[in-house]
Amino acid sequence: MEELLTLRKYIEEKKLDQALEFVAELEEMLKEDKLNKIFSYAVILLLYLVKQEAKKRTTRSWDFSIYNFIKEIKKINKRRKSGGYYATEEELKEIIMDAFDTAIRKASLEAFEGKYSPEELILQIDSNLIQSLALKLILS
Numbered sequence: 001m002e003e004l005l006t007l008r009k010y011i012e013e014k015k016l017d018q019a020l021e022f023v024a025e026l027e028e029m030l031k032e033d034k035l036n037k038i039f040s041y042a043v044i045l046l047l048y049l050v051k052q053e054a055k056k057r058t059t060r061s062w063d064f065s066i067y068n069f070i071k072e073i074k075k076i077n078k079r080r081k082s083g084g085y086y087a088t089e090e091e092l093k094e095i096i097m098d099a100f101d102t103a104i105r106k107a108s109l110e111a112f113e114g115k116y117s118p119e120e121l122i123l124q125i126d127s128n129l130i131q132s133l134a135l136k137l138i139l140s
Contacts, residue, residue, distance in 0.1 A: 034086040037076050039095050045069040046096065046103035046134055047110070053125040054111050070137050077138075092138055096131050 003026060010019035048066050052058045077085045077092075087095065104127070108118040116124070 031086050034076055035091070035095065038073050038087060038092070039099050041069045041073045041076070042095050042099040042134065043102045043106070045073070045137075046100055046130065047107050049130045049134055050103055050107040050121070050125060051111050053130055054107065054121060066137070073138050089135075089139060093131075093135055096134050096138075100127060100131055 003022075007019055007022055007026075010016070010022060045066060048062045048069070052062060077087050079085060104122055105118045108114065108116055108121045111121065
C-alpha cells in the first residue's frame with residue numbers, strides 16, 4: 001500500500017521520471033518474487049523426478065505431486081492481464097539448473113531411506129535428462 005501512495009505522490013507532483021523509475025522498481029520486485037516462487041516449486045518438482053529416476057518407479061502420489069507443481073509453476077509464471085510470462089525459457093532453464101542442487105540434496109534424505117549422499121545419488125541418475133524433462137513439462 002505504501003508503494004501506491006509513493007507512486008501517487010510522484011504523479012500528483014508531476015515527477016513523472018521518478019514515477020516511471022518507481023514503476024520499473026516495482027515491476028522488478030514483482031518479477032523477483034515470481035521467480036523465487038518458481039524456484040521453490042521447481043525444487044520440489046525436481047525432487048520427485050529424481051526419486052522416480054533413482055528408484056526406477058513411480059507412485060500415484062508422486063505423479064500427482066509432479067502434476068501439481070508443474071501446474072503451480074505455470075500459474076505463477078503466467079501474466080494474467082497483459083499476457084506473456086514472467087520468466088523466459090532461458091530463465092526457467094537457469095532456475096531449474098539452480099534448483100537441482102537443492103533437490104538432489106533433499107532427495108538424498110528421502111530416497112532409499114537416506115542411504116546415499118547427494119554425491120552418491122547423483123551417480124545413479126541422469127541429471128541432464130531430469131532437468132530437460134522438468135523444463136519440457138513446464139513449457140508444455
